Amino acid sequence: MSVQELLDGLEWAVVKGKHRGWAVQCAHALGLGGIAVSIRRGAELVWFSDDISAQLEDAQFTLGQGPGLTADFTAGPCQVTDLEAGGRWPHFAAEAQALGVRAVFVWPVRSGAARFGTLTGYRTAPGPLTAKQASDGLRVADALAGRLLAWRPDTDGSPHGPRIAGAIDLHRAEVHQATGVLSYRLGIPMEEALVRLRARAFATGRPLTDTAREILRELPS
Structure with missing residues (x-):
């Protein structure tokens, strides 16, 4: 599937709730192993093609470091072409390599000069993007920006699973809930509560969502 065909099918994917299938096709069209889309500086993962993509975003969010959080996009997409070569994000690089990445x-998801999210792709082999892949990724990121800016909150009526918000799935609802619980219990600001939640996940070597669920399970029923 070409990138243009992919973009032509974006509206259909949103209406039919086929986000993950579309993301898989997007990754293939860009020559990537997988992709993920996050907003609010990585605080919310909204679309992803596969578990590795989701785990990469979780690693950045838990560690507070990674190209999606601090990349400079003035020269085009951020390209970390070989994680074994070291760089600015050693802990993230170690987590990524453990996943086989x-x-x-990373491309910016933005409106004008305002960046509100990122499109992140990975490969299991080192090497840069071609000029066309870099340009096509920007076209995809721009299309996603328009779609994400148009979402309207909604829910699927289920007490479990991801929260549904129109064009996006809120995969970290439990993390935000657990952050609120810690903030109330400890009498600390939400920002500090999130730092403590991240630290607990990192110290135990568990995914952030699993750590959040553990805290929520402690609540009285």
Whole structure:
């Protein structure tokens, strides 16, 4: 599938709730192993093609470091072409390599000069993008920006699973809930509560969502 065909099918994917299938096709069209889309500086993962993509975003969010959080996009997409070569994000690089990821690429999801999210792709082999892949990724990111800016909150009526918000799935609802619980229990600001939740997840080597669920299970029924 070409990138243009992919973009032509974006509206259909949103209406039919086929986000993950569309993301898989997007990754293939861009020559990537997988992709993920996050907003609010990585605080909310909204679309992803596969578990590795989701885990990469979780690693950045838990560690507070990674190309999606601090990349400079003035020269185009951020290209981390070989994670084994070291760099600015050693803890993230170690987590990514443990997942079998050797290269990571990030495009800004933005409206004008305002960036409110990222499109992140990975490969299991090192190497840069072609000029066309870099340009096509920006086209996809721009299309997603328009779609994400148009979402309207909604829910699927289920007490479990991801919260539904129109064009996006809120995969970290439990993390935000657990952050609120810690803030109330400890009498600390939400920002500090989130830092403590991240630290607990990192110290135990568990996914952030699992750590959040553990805290929520402690609540009285």
